[in-house]
Amino acid sequence: MIQRLLNRLVSLSLRKLLLLLALLLALPAVGLIVHFGLDQRHDALQEGIVETRKLAYSIASEQRNLTAGAQQLVTVLGQLPQVREHKAAAVNGILTSVLALNPQYANIVITDPTGKVWASALPLTKPISLQDKRTFRNAARTRQFSSGEYVIGQLSTKPTIGFGYPVLDENGEVSAVIAINFNFDHYNVLFNQADLPAGTTFNIIDYNGVIIDRNLNPERFIGKKVNDGVFMSMVNGPEEDSFIDVGVSGDRRIISYTKLRLRNETFPYLYVRAGIPLQATLSKAAEKQFYNMAFLTLFLVAAILLALFIGKHCFVNRVTALQEASHRLAAGDLHTRVSDGLGGGELGDLARTFDQMAAQLSAREKAVRESEARFRSALENAPIGMAIVSLNGTFIQVNHALCAILGYEKAALEGLTFGEVTHPDDLSLDVPNVERLLDGELSAYTVEKRYITKGRELVWVQLTASLLRDDESAPGSFIVQIEDISDRKKTEKEREGLIGDLQGALCDVRTLSGLLPICHSCKKIRDDKGYWNQLETYISKHSGAMFSYSICPDCESKQCGPGSR
Missing domain, CATH: 1.10.20 (Histone, subunit A)
Structure with missing residues (x-):
């Protein structure tokens, strides 16, 4: 029933569809307004998601840039001769200058292979060891730039997370580890400069689920682990995600998070989590809904009237003109x-x-x-036979030269198949070649075969065939060239016969070679079978020579006596 209704609607003219659409817009006005309110709620939620994503992404991007900068910095520091030679006084001065120029860092220290700190950007007021810190352990173990975990800086006394970089000696062994800690205070400055809804929060969480930094009530949350369910949802979730859930502080929020990881590490070292209170977002949407509902009611009435007017002049009339032009083109x-x-x-x-x-x-x-x-002219005027043949072997179009070869009228030949004019013994010559043409293995092939003319005579032809394909490269038909080679075949046959005769004669001549047994008395010759033959008979049989009989002068004198001549 629904399909029939849709088919009925599709069959209506554009003018009727516009009128029906205007009526449908007018009747459910109340429902449309309510729906628009729901859309406002949805848009508000989407806007909240966008805001949290932007906040999480901006913090994550800033942290990635800071981490990349820190990696470049410690790489450069690791190449300094003062660092490689453990010149503490010189290195302390360098680190102090670097820290002064980069307030995003809380401190920079350098340890020996055991983790004991021998250089620091901040004054080294007491002995410090990083032996038990993840920053030192990972850098020394992996010998790569590595992440750490939440710590309270022993010199800076600030909550932070560190990164370690191993300095390798000429033997590839760790001679020092450069540790650099971040100062997260600048994130709060950036957050305060952004125009975000009241109650918006961000949390920076380490790989263990410990909060390193937070903009609201930091003293209450920093250094504490987030709820296991909240943390595991991020650990087991995608790299970044947005959803509505209970926040760290226990209220329902629109939340987005992003994971940060180093290239050489499997697990993230930081989770950036941003949230906006759900109730504040929906309250804003309700306020928008009130004003939009009032405006929409007035607009809807005007839109219905305007739609009918504009639809006729801007759509119906122009589509009608296109329709009429299409009919003329089709005609x-x-x-x-x-x-x-x-x-x-x-x-x-x-x-x-x-x-x-x-x-x-x-x-x-x-x-x-x-x-x-041009094709028809080339086909008709070709000096040799040409034809277009369908895939099933039927002659579709032939020229006069082919008609002359086969003795058919053009109308009679077109419609016959090649099998009907091919000698039965030669039908198999085309089959493998045609299959290879269709498979694309050959572009053309040539064979010599016998055709049967209308008068049932045999004519030798040389056939060259190629495949015509359509625009989609699918096989369409064959184009064949057919040349009458009967005279050439006759000449070849005569030449082969003459060669055979000559070879036979040579064989006969060769039979007269060697030792021939001949009778001393009667001059008969014994053949291979042991029979004695007259000399003339044997030579005629084995050489084709013929004899005529006469008498020589000496024999004539002997038989008739002297002077008989």
């Missing part, structure tokens, strides 16, 4: 144009596209006609 009028009367906008663009399509169709049809004319 074959390729010179029809419509863009001049439709102006701009999307329908104007559609009209110009329509005109371009009509022009391209006209040019393409002209090019196709010219190409077909």
Whole structure:
């Protein structure tokens, strides 16, 4: 039933659809206003999600930049000769200058391979060891720039997280570890400069779930672990996510978080979590809804009336013009144009596209006609037989030269299959080649075969075939060239016969070679089978020579006596 209703709606004219749409907009006005209010709520939630994402992303981006800068800094420090030679006084001066220029750092210290600090940016007032700190242990173990965990700086006394960088000697062993801690106070400065809703919070949490920094009530939360459920949802979740959940402080919030990790480390070293109170966000949406509902009610009435007016002049009339032009184009009028009367906008663009399509169709049809004319001329006037053959072997179009070869009228030959004019013994010559053509293994092939003319005579031809494909590269038909080679075949056969005769004669001549047994008395010759033959008979049989009989002068004298001549 629903499908029939949809089909009915699709069949309506554009004018009727606009009228129906206007009525539908007018009838459910109250429902539309309520729905708009729900949309406002949804938009407010989305806006809250966007705000928390922006906050989390900005803090995460800042931290990534700071971490990258810190890595570059400790890498450079690790190359200094003073550091490699453990010149504490010189190194302390360098570290103090660096710290003064970079307030984002809480402190920079350098330890020996055992973790004992021998250089510091802040005054080293007491012996300090980092042997039990994750920063030192990871850097010494992995020999790469490594992250640490929440700590209270022993010299700066600030909550922080550190990073360690191993300095390797010429043997590849750790000779020192440079540890650098961050000062998170600047995040609070950046947060206060942003225009964020009241109650917005951010938390920076280390890999153990300990809060390192927080903008609201820091003294209450910094150094404490967040709820296990809250923390594990981030650990097991994607790299970044947004959702509505209970915040660290226990109220429902719109929350977004982002994980931070070093390239060489599997687990994140920081989680940046931002949240906005849900109630504050929805209150703002309710206020917007009130003003929007009043405006929407007035706007809806005006929109219905305006839609009917604009729809007729801007849509119905212009679509009707396009429709009429399409009918003319379908009827074959390729010179029809419509863009001049439709102006701009999307329908104007559609009209110009329509005109371009009509022009391209006209040019393409002209090019196709010219190409077909050239092809037909080449086909008809070719001195050898040519034909277009369908994939099932039927002659679709043939030229006069092929008709002359096979003795058929053009109309009679077109419609026959190649199998009907091919000698049965030669049908198998085409099959493998045709299959290879269709598979794309060959571009063309040539065979010599026998055709049967209309008069049932055999004619030898040389056939060359290639495959014509359509625009989608699918096989369409074959184009074949057929040349009458009967005279050449006859000449070849005569030449082969003559060669055979010559070879036979040579064999016969060769039989007269060697030792021949001949009778001393009667001059008969014994053949290979042991029979005695007259000399003339044997030579005639084995050489093809013929004899005529006469009498020589000496024999004539002996038989008839002297002077008988």
